[in-house]
Amino acid sequence: MTERPAVQRLANDHALAASNPTPAVHLRDAGLTFGDRTLWDHLSLDIAPGEFVAVLGPNGAGKTSLLRVLLGMQKLTTGSVTVDGRPVNRGSRRIGYVPQQRNFDPTLPVRARDLVSFGVDGHRWGIPLPSRSRTAAVNRALAQVGATRYADAPVGMLSGGEQQRLRIAQALVTDPSVLLCDEPLLSLDLAHQQAVADLIDKRRKEFDTAVVFVTHEINPILPMVDRVLYLVDGRFRIGAPDEVMTSSVLSELYGAPIDVLHAGDQIVVLGTDHHAHHGEHDVVKAIP
Numbered sequence: 592m593t594e595r596p597a598v599q600r601l602a603n604d605h606a607l608a609a610s611n612p613t614p615a616v617h618l619r620d621a622g623l624t625f626g627d628r629t630l631w632d633h634l635s636l637d638i639a640p641g642e643f644v645a646v647l648g649p650n651g652a653g654k655t656s657l658l659r660v661l662l663g664m665q666k667l668t669t670g671s672v673t674v675d676g677r678p679v680n681r682g683s684r685r686i687g688y689v690p691q692q693r694n695f696d697p698t699l700p701v702r703a704r705d706l707v708s709f710g711v712d713g714h715r716w717g718i719p720l721p722s723r724s725r726t727a728a729v730n731r732a733l734a735q736v737g738a739t740r741y742a743d744a745p746v747g748m749l750s751g752g753e754q755q756r757l758r759i760a761q762a763l764v765t766d767p768s769v770l771l772c773d774e775p776l777l778s779l780d781l782a783h784q785q786a787v788a789d790l791i792d793k794r795r796k797e798f799d800t801a802v803v804f805v806t807h808e809i810n811p812i813l814p815m816v817d818r819v820l821y822l823v824d825g826r827f828r829i830g831a832p833d834e835v836m837t838s839s840v841l842s843e844l845y846g847a848p849i850d851v852l853h854a855g856d857q858i859v860v861l862g863t864d865h866h867a868h869h870g871e872h873d874v875v876k877a878i879p
């Protein structure tokens with residue numbers, strides 16, 4: 592087969608982009624206020640299919656609230672939001688959600704495959720899938736996260752990393768176009784953090800699933816992040832990691848001096864505990 596000339600390739604790529612203009616997530620002039628506290632406003636953001644967006648910021652900045660808006664669980668105060676070009680609605684199959692990690696009770700009488708199966712229709716409206724399709728979807732999701740081996744084990748007996756794979760399988764079982772992750776690496780060791788992050792990255796590359804990933808720790812996902820949305824006290828910045836994770840941008844956002852160091856392939860953010868938020872000490876490593 593002959594190689595297409597570059598000009599033709601470019602033209603085709605543009606035609607392809609034009610034929611699929613719908614962003615996976617579209618926020619326009621969005622604002623969220625509770626009482627007299629505005630978490631964020633005038634937030635406009637289009638997330639493309641397959642794009643990986645990390646959402647960072649101190650405790651209480653409104654990261655989880657943003658996910659709740661995308662899940663249809665929280666109404667915007669101002670502005671608009673669509674997912675896949677349609678208004679968000681609670682329980683949509685187009686959205687997969689990996690909640691903050693908590694370990695399951697060791698005595699919970701639920702097998703791994705049952706947990707994944709809850710994601711098929713769980714709280715969702717509509718006609719339930721026939722059982723053969725359900726089993727196939729569950730098996731597919733278990734295989735995608737490499738959890739087939741312990742599919743019939745009680746979830747409470749599995750390790751934190753294994754449980755987290757199952758939460759991802761549960762989120763993927765409806766084949767969503769957007770995957771929302773709320774600190775999915777919390778309390779995992781480095782090897783498991785890497786494995787879970789790689790799984791999510793593989794999914795978005797193979798299926799063009801957009802990823803919105805709330806985290807306090809950017810380093811484990813740095814190689815896969817396309818853009819960062821950094822929220823601080825009603826202010827925000829959106830851009831590539833090397834545009835946002837700089838001393839000047841973070842100092843401006845926090846309204847206080849923040850030093851951002853690049854050490855090898857890691858980002859280290861230094862600030863006071865008050866401003867830096869997640870560390871126990873004055874010097875905080877890798878703030879989000």
Ligand SMILES: Nc1ncnc2c1ncn2[C@@H]1O[C@H](COP(=O)(O)OP(=O)(O)OP(=O)(O)O)[C@@H](O)[C@H]1O
Nearest residue numbers: 625626630648649650651652653654655656657805
């Ligand atoms: N329904 C609500 N009514 C009133 N206040 C709320 C509501 N939901 C969230 N908040 C407040 O909004 C703020 C942001 O909460 P959110 O959970 O979005 O923060 P976050 O950035 O995810 O924080 P963390 O990093 O600690 O998880 C918090 O102060 C929270 O108490």
